[in-house]
Amino acid sequence: MKRKPWSLIVLALLHVFAPIGNLILNALRSGRTLPQQWTYWFEILPKPLLLLYVGVPILAGIFIYICRRWSYWAYLACIALVLLSNLYSYWTSMNWNTLVVLIAVLLVDVLIVAYFVVPSVQQVYFDPRMRWWEAAPRYNFNQEGTVNGAKAFIKNLSQGGLFLTAGPELAEGDKVDVYWKFDDHETVVSGLVVYRVNRPGSEGWGVRFEHTNESQRQVKRAIDKLHSDNKIVAERLPGPEDSFGAWLKKLVTKGEGLFPKFKS
Template identity: 25%
Template sequence: MKSRPWPIVLLAILQFLSPLIYILVAAFFYETSVASTTREMIALAPDLRKFEIFVLPLILGGLLFITRRTGYYFFLLGCIYQISRAVVVFMASNETDPVFPLVITNLIGAIAILYLLRPRTRMIYFNARMRWWETEPRYVVDFPASVSRVGASPVKSRIQNIASGGVGTEVENLNFLSGEKVAVEFQHEGIVYALKARVAWNRPTGNQTFLGLEWSADNSNAERSKVRRLVRHLQSKGVKTTHETPAWWDDFKSWVKREPR
């Protein structure tokens, strides 16, 4: 799995830290130690208030971090709830409860999610096919193989990348159709792999066609296990992937320098 988008990561971290930020601000506001403030809140605050301060931010951060579409909406609703409750608590406490850390963190979160709902960005964050960080790594290889249509003779191909869920392979331009069922056979280090697959997509390149093949669900557990072992073996050898993931610090610097769109 690749690194998640930095806006999502930073918003989730902000939610995870919001209980600590609240305690630090409350300790400064009441001129007491952090430990004393924490003990008093645990002893005196109603259960609902403790849930809102200590538990709900962790849930919202987790919903955001898993980056599922429904999670974004629940996160947005949670932010609105937290802001509303903070205002109610502030008024009920005669303006003595320092709720603004919760208001600020959730206001930032709500504004950010609403920003991601724009047509230009929602395709990336809300379309499952576009979320690159959820795709498994595909290891670059060069395996001779054969691809067979149903009832036809096998044709030679070369597997150029492989993952637990399928392969990318180049074959002669034989007009393969998306969704077409095929059989794939190849060898690596003396082990024979024979699996059924489905053409997920195809891209003609001159006299060749590059096929994206997805393993069929009806492959035997033994064959699927062999592929998973092969993928783990390639990973352990440090084989390059089709999209290399940069170090998190380099990735973060690249995101910061990128012009806003």
């Protein structure tokens, strides 16, 4: 996954534009024209209800897009408020038309909540490691150095960490001190081994830096040089396969892409 999942982007946009649908549905339900419904909303409707019809769906879309643990729960709270507003609308105007609309809205709400309790969707919000699109740009480094005093080889580097393909035997959770000399500058930075790759042709360890102000400055100096030399790891950048068109085609033809899928 090289960009934010399109399924979440689309859902966020649908929520942001939901007030337009609310305006149309309320106009049809009340027998008003769209201009009349607009006037009713902004001149007659109590402001708390206006906030429910207009502000809450927009906030819900923003919370979806933010992709954080707190925004997950904030989004579900918004859905609950939307449900309460529709129940209130039905209570104040009980008829078969409003009942049909209420049932339709309830079904949509249930489907949306069911989507967000799927484990792969929850992971996006609960586990920062799943938000690959937020990772700092990574650069090909291919530099010899040392890890805890032993010789090592650093394959790539970012402001937040690096990937070793040779060095002392390490395990997840190990603390390390990494040293290298690059572009006539020495760098010393501490870190934590956060994962190990043990696949043929792709062995190594991922290290997350635990920066001091000095090490942050030293690593940034190396990153700036690598960036100016165009050493960015192109495979980590979004490509044609990550476009909206490619996602939509896969969704329609193969039924894939509705739920986030991550590859390490």
